[in-house]
Amino acid sequence: MYPEFETRTSYxxxxxxxxxxxxxxxxxxxWAVFLHVxxxxxxxxxxxxxxxxxxxxxxxxxxNATVEHMKNSALAKSLDILENKLKFKSVSFxxxxxxxxxxxxxxxxxxxxxxxxxxxxxxxxxxxxxxAKFKEVFRFQPADEPLLQFTFEGGKYREELREFxxxxxxxxxxxxxxxxxxxxxxxxxxxxxxxxxxxxFALLWYSNEKPQELCRKVVSFLPLKRIQNIILSIDExxxxxxxxxxxxxPEEIKRLINLLM
Numbered sequence: 278m279y280p281e282f283e284t285r286t287s288y289x290x291x292x293x294x295x296x297x298x299x300x301x302x303x304x305x306x307x308w309a310v311f312l313h314v315x316x317x318x319x320x321x322x323x324x325x326x327x328x329x330x331x332x333x334x335x336x337x338x339x340x341n342a343t344v345e346h347m348k349n350s351a352l353a354k355s356l357d358i359l360e361n362k363l364k365f366k367s368v369s370f371x372x373x374x375x376x377x378x379x380x381x382x383x384x385x386x387x388x389x390x391x392x393x394x395x396x397x398x399x400x401x402x403x404x405x406x407x408x409a410k411f412k413e414v415f416r417f418q419p420a421d422e423p424l425l426q427f428t429f430e431g432g433k434y435r436e437e438l439r440e441f442x443x444x445x446x447x448x449x450x451x452x453x454x455x456x457x458x459x460x461x462x463x464x465x466x467x468x469x470x471x472x473x474x475x476x477x478f479a480l481l482w483y484s485n486e487k488p489q490e491l492c493r494k495v496v497s498f499l500p501l502k503r504i505q506n507i508i509l510s511i512d513e514x515x516x517x518x519x520x521x522x523x524x525x526x527p528e529e530i531k532r533l534i535n536l537l538m
């Protein structure tokens with residue numbers, strides 16, 4: 278789906294971030310799907326599941342958090358590590374490294390490189406709640422994912438694993454599925470919409486949960502009417518493009534996803 282260089286580079290910096298950050302580290306988005314489904318996908322197809330271009334990290338903040346609490350939060354400590362130790366550049370709620378696509382190395386500050394040789398490697402920071410004085414503390418307006426809060430409320434809605442000798446937290450498949458459904462409806466770039474569609478199918482087919490059980494559980498996080506509207510926004514060409522990536526027929530992908538309705 279994405280050039281192998283881009284997903285390999287993203288995985289390289291995912292590893293760097295995990296090794297540098299304090300545990301537990303909450304992984305969201307495409308890499309969280311990868312960690313849920315890759316073992317079963319690789320067993321079935323003899324190749325790894327689709328990698329991600331971006332790295333999504335999740336953080337909990339109390340909606341009434343004070344300035345002092347935010348300054349001492351895991352989010353503040355992580356941003357400091359990502360910017361000052363790993364040298365990511367802050368761009369709104371995203372952190373950026375520019376990687377040379379041929380030399381496969383970081384592009385230094387001030388270097389002028391033609392755009393087609395630049396891979397923008399992003400770390401996206403998401404929070405479950407946005408306290409009133411967030412922007413005063415962090416100097417940017419964050420991307421929020423209210424469903425993320427469930428990941429931090431005890432262990433019921435998360436899975437814990439060790440990767441690169443660090444403790445990771447992943448949203449359970451049904452919770453991750455809900456976030457992917459939410460994202461799909463809002464996508465303005467085709468490649469991101471198709472990747473979300475692939476991830477939704479992969480969670481249903483290749484996670485350790487049975488599809489019918491996931492379909493039953495996901496309505497705990499999203500109203501059925503909203504799920505139906507999201508699925509009806511998927512057109513036949515989307516299923517065709519996802520089919521190429523997943524090695525499943527468009528009809529099979531559509532049939533499985535329609536179980537959610």
